[in-house]
Amino acid sequence: MYNLSGMSCNFCEIAGGRLAAEIVLEDEASIAFLDHRPLFPGHVLLTPRQHFETLADLPDDLLAPLFANARLLSRAVEAGLGAEGSFVAINNKVSQSVPHLHIHIVPRRRKDGLRGFFWPRTKYRDERDAAEVAGTLRAAIARLRSEQSGAPPT
Secondary structure: OEOOOOOEOHHHHHHOOOOOOOEEEEOOOEEEEEOOOOOOOOOEEEEEOOOOOOHHHOOHHHHHHHHHHHHHHHHHHHHHHOOOEEEEEEOOOOOOOOOOOOEEEEEEOOOOOOOOOOOOOOOOOOHHHHHHHHHHHHHHHHHHHHHHHOOOOO
């Protein structure tokens, strides 16, 4: 199967049964398989069967089934592998090695070597700076909601 740019997509190939993978869960909406370069054994990738590049592209009717499976897989890596917890993540565009929406479900244990995830932490300059960023995000949310509903932003 091909993505919108006409390029072959490995995750579409896995979903279509044309590329081998260690599949751990599949249903009509999604398929989950072991990452071939795991952070830790049991690192699973959950993808929608259809090709959607990012979370923003995913249709509303697939949100609940996809995230129900993410929750199930999070529980499974803990129960099945004796993990103390799990890390669940999505990259959108930046650091997305395969341009097909996928959710990483990674088993975690205390002192497993994964420190503070992968990015440096920063601070806001002050409370006013934080309030300005929050206000910008609230305005963007209002604009996006109004675009979805067709109503003018409030």
